[in-house]
Amino acid sequence: MKYRTRTVQVPGVHVVDGIPAPVIRTEQVQEPIPPRDWDATALRAVTTLVVLLTLISVAWSTASIAHLLGAGPIGYLAATVFDAAWITALGMTYLVRHRPDRRSTVDRLGWTLVAVTVTAIGVEGWQTGGAATACAGAAVSLIAKGLWWALGRATRPSLSDLDSQWLAARLSALAAQRAAVAMQRQVVREQARLGEFAAGTRPAGPTPALDPGPTRPDPRPGGGVDPGPEVEPAPAPQQATVAPATESTPAPRPAGRPALHAVPDQVDPARLAQARAIVAELRAEGIEPSTEQIRKRMRIKRDRVRVLWLAIQAEEAAEQTRTA
Structure with missing residues (x-):
């Protein structure tokens, strides 16, 4: 058998002064020559x-x-x-x-x-x-x-009869897989087209929500639903509102602006506590509390200060009524 020399590169490690480092060695190897086909x-x-x-x-x-x-x-x-x-x-x-x-x-x-x-x-x-x-x-x-x-x-x-049958069965199975893949690809394309068509025919505005069934009637005026028989709410305790002596008559409310009242949903508890502290400081300094005095120290809008001041006056009036 004939042989031929071939140059190959073999990875290895070279050590100098006890320090190894990776290197690539060039070696000559002999390999047999396969016979000619x-x-x-x-x-x-x-x-x-x-x-x-x-x-x-x-x-x-x-x-x-x-x-x-x-x-x-x-x-x-x-x-x-x-x-x-x-x-x-x-x-x-x-x-x-x-x-x-x-x-x-x-x-x-x-x-x-x-x-x-x-x-x-x-x-x-x-x-x-x-x-x-x-x-x-x-x-x-x-x-x-x-x-x-x-x-x-x-x-x-050249194939025997049994080999031919096996090959035919195998080719048939592979052809069935290819047909299934092709059909699945076609179905995916059709689904994508239907999705694009549905997106194109969908109305531009918001989609109306389905009627979820009977809902709770809206008792507000103009709510669009018959509120039914009204139930008289329990009377709330009357609170006397005492206007401060130094409070000037407020300017008439501009048209279109809703009136502000000292109701719980309009009063921030943190702001109310801060307003109470400022009122106490003003009285300790001998200054009569007013909307303007409170606004200067809290540095917020006049309407919010008025709501807080009215709430404090309502609390003081209720306290005086309980102690009387």
């Missing part, structure tokens, strides 16, 4: 020769049929259809090489196309040189097709 060499040579002869056949048949048609450049384009057709059928034969039923159909089509080409070349040869020219010219395409048919028969694998 003469079968593969012969197949490449035969295939190359057949392709070369086919190209010559295509050139000859194209020129002959174009001369028969006599239409100039357009005639040459039309003449290429004859050879291109049976070469296409030749490619189909390779694709269905493992399916005997389909291969027979493609083979019949290929031979039919070759017969049409041979007939056209024979007619052109009969017109130009007689029977000998017609037969010789027609045999060119017939030889090229015959070589491809023989090459396919020589390289086609």
Whole structure:
């Protein structure tokens, strides 16, 4: 057996002064030379020769049929259809090489196309040189097709009956999977189109909400729902409101602004506690509390200060009523 020398790079470790470092070593190795595959060499040579002869056949048949048609450049384009057709059928034969039923159909089509080409070349040869020219010219395409048919028969694998059945079943299962994938892809496309169509036909405004059923009636005036029989609420304890002596008469409320009252939902507990502390400071300093005095120290809007001051006055009045 013959050997050949080949240079390879092997990773390793090199140590200098006790410190290792990764390196790549270059080494020469001997490896056996595999024997030449003469079968593969012969197949490449035969295939190359057949392709070369086919190209010559295509050139000859194209020129002959174009001369028969006599239409100039357009005639040459039309003449290429004859050879291109049976070469296409030749490619189909390779694709269905493992399916005997389909291969027979493609083979019949290929031979039919070759017969049409041979007939056209024979007619052109009969017109130009007689029977000998017609037969010789027609045999060119017939030889090229015959070589491809023989090459396919020589390289086609031979399978037993059981192997053929197993292969057919396997190919059928794979074909079923491919069909399912293709159908699933089509369904996904259709669903996407339906989604786009639904999005395009949806109204631009807000989608009306569905009626959730009977709801609680709105007792406010103009609520749009009959509030039913009104239930008189329990009377709230009366609170006397005492206006401060130094409080000036407030300016008339502008039109459109709602009146403010010292009700719990309008009073912030933290603000109210701060206002109580400021009122106590003012009284300790001998200053009569008022809306303006409280606003200066809290630095908030006058309307909010008025609400807080009214709430404090209401608390003081209630306290005085309880202690009286």
